[in-house]
Every structure is written in structure tokens, then in C-alpha cells.
Amino acid sequence: MRISELSRASGVPIPTIKFYLRERLLPPGERTAANQASYDAGHVRRLELIRVLVEVGGLGIGAVRGVLDAIGRSDASLHEVLAEAHRALRRADLSAPETLTATRAETDAWLEGRGWTLDPASPPRDELAATLLALRQLGWETGPEIFERYADAADALASAEVDHVAGIADREAAVRAMVIGTILFERALLALRRLAHEHHSRTSLNEAPDPSG
């Protein structure tokens, strides 16, 4: 198909496609004339993936390249591709790493107590420690055990998600399912948590403050 058809099929505007081609996020089409190239279903799928990474995941071009490179490494296991996607999705840290050291030791010990096997350098370890530190800076006097309930929920969801991906025979489809699933179901989970907040707070918290108070 031509670039105009590729744009229609993927929902990505032509100038953006040309930018991705220049940045080599999208492989070139097959040259059919001096000034014309032909694209296929692989280009459509690649563009859809980039669109999710950019528009939903909020990734910059450098991070998108990191995820796509990991996907493209035919010697990488799905586990390694997932690790690369996590690195790319890492958010800006709330605190400088050195201020995190003591809190990291606490959250790391707590994670170890859960029996999870984790890389000592996994980026979400810092995220978790930074969250605990932020809670404490805001006056919450608590240890990592405050996350227990969230870890149980995350454990059940992740186990089902990994089982699903492990059941997909085609490698490209499995990689797509994993990266897309990480981003899109994350979005769904946050939307559902807020809806559930609304539902539960409607009954428990829907009273204006006591004017005599």
C-alpha cells in the first residue's frame, strides 16, 4: 500500500509517518519508483504499537526506540523484552537516588519477604521506595507493609497476564500482547480504581461537613 493508505489504515498522519521513517522507528517501505514506496501490514502493526507507546504510554522518541529495539532483538527472551519496556516506561523519580538508599533497603527487604524473585536493579524498586518516602514526608508514619494489599492485587493480576502471554505461540504476537497489555491494562486498572472510589465514596463520604463543627 502507499503512504496515504498506510496513514488511513493506522490512523497516523502522513507527516508523522515520515518523521518515524526518518527516525528509523519505522523500517523503510519497498521502493517501487524513484519517489514512491510500498508498505505492508507489518508497517500498520508497527505504527499502531508506536501510537500506543506515545499516546497512551506517554513515551518520548528515545524510550520508544528502546522498546522497539528490545522487541526486534530476536535473541531476547520475552522476559528480557518486558524488562526493557519497564525501563522505558519508568517515570521521573520523585527523589534523588541517594536520598532513597535507606528506604530502598526497607522496601527491598519487604519485597524479598514476599518471595518474589527480582533483579536487584529493577526500576520499579525505586518507584516503590520513592512512594514510601513521599508518604512519610507527608506525615504518614508507616512501613512497607502498607503496600501489602496492593501487592496481593498486583500479584494475582500479573500471574494471570503472564499466563495469557505464555499461551501465545507466535513470538511477535506475544511481544505485542505483553507491551500493549502492560500499558493499556494499566490504564484500565487506574480508571477502574477511580470509578470504584467514586462508587464507594458516594455512600461513605457524601455528607457535607457539619456546619456546627
Add this chain to the structure above:
Amino acid sequence: MRISELSRASGVPIPTIKFYLRERLLPPGERTAANQASYDAGHVRRLELIRVLVEVGGLGIGAVRGVLDAIGRSDASLHEVLAEAHRALRRADLSAPETLTATRAETDAWLEGRGWTLDPASPPRDELAATLLALRQLGWETGPEIFERYADAADALASAEVDHVAGIADREAAVRAMVIGTILFERALLALRRLAHEHHSRTSLNEAPDPSG
């Protein structure tokens, strides 16, 4: 305390504090001399809240103002403050609202089937519909029931969170717990989901592709 002490106590640099004062996100201190004002513990707490909204929640100044205004409305119930915080936290939509209509009808019907009582205009409803639409555009042939597992997890977490907030007698403390909890435990939940992914994928997915494949 002076502005330099306020800066030290809150971890927010003086120029940023002055900016918040000019933008009226922070109420003025008590004037003690022609060019000097005195700040109190309320200013420290307010700055810490702004810091979480900006640095962790990723909110712009306009959205921060929306949340702070809702918190400041003494006639608003906690439920209403939560709704305002959700509006402020809404992320950019993946799809234009008109393309969402058909999918929204499906996800709305599914949410109703769960028995949740929700405002018809709740922003996360669009988030959820946009996620389903994105999944389908990426070739996932599914209905809203794919979110069942996530809704169950969100329901259990939100119920416990709202119970916790409902048990806090002081209104200001309850509002802070709610807004901060929404943002910080969201961050913890995502970090834990990624760690759980890593743990589960290590065993199930940690094989390089079969070279004969």
C-alpha cells in the same frame, strides 16, 4: 517562620514558593515588616500537597488550582472533592469523544451490570472506553468483560481505601489522605504490578526463542 525556613521545611525552593504565592496557590503569609512575612505549619502542609500533585501526579498549575479549590470549598463533601481531583487528574484522551460513543455504551452497560453507582459524566468512564477501543484497534477481539479481573481488584482496594478515609475525624486530614492516597498508592500499585510481572515472567517467559523456529 520566614520564607527561607519554609523552603527548608517543605523542600520547595524559594523561587518556586514565590511563584506559588503570585499564582495564589499558596495563601500569603502574615506581614511582619515592609518586606517580610511569616509562614506557619499550614503553609508547609499546603506546599507538600502541591509538590505531590505536581511532581508525582504530573498536574499543571491549572489542574493543581482545581484540586486546591475543591479542597478549600468548605461546603463540599469529601465525595465531591474526590470527583474534582479525578477531573484534574484526567489524562489526555486517546480518542476524540465522538469516536468513543459506541464503545462507551458497551462499557457503561458493563459498569452498570457490576452494580456500581456512578455519575454518568465521570471522566474515568471515557478512559475505560478509550482503552477498550485501543485494544480493538490493535486487533484484540474482546468486550468489556476482559476488564472483570481488574474491576474486582480495583473494587477491593477502593473499598478499603474509602473505609480508611471515612475513619479520619479531621476534615483537612481526611482530604489530604484522599488526594495523596489517590496519587501515591496509584504509583505504588503500578510499581508492584511491574515487579509482579517480572517475578512471574522470569519463570514462564525466560527462554530465548527456539533457533529452529
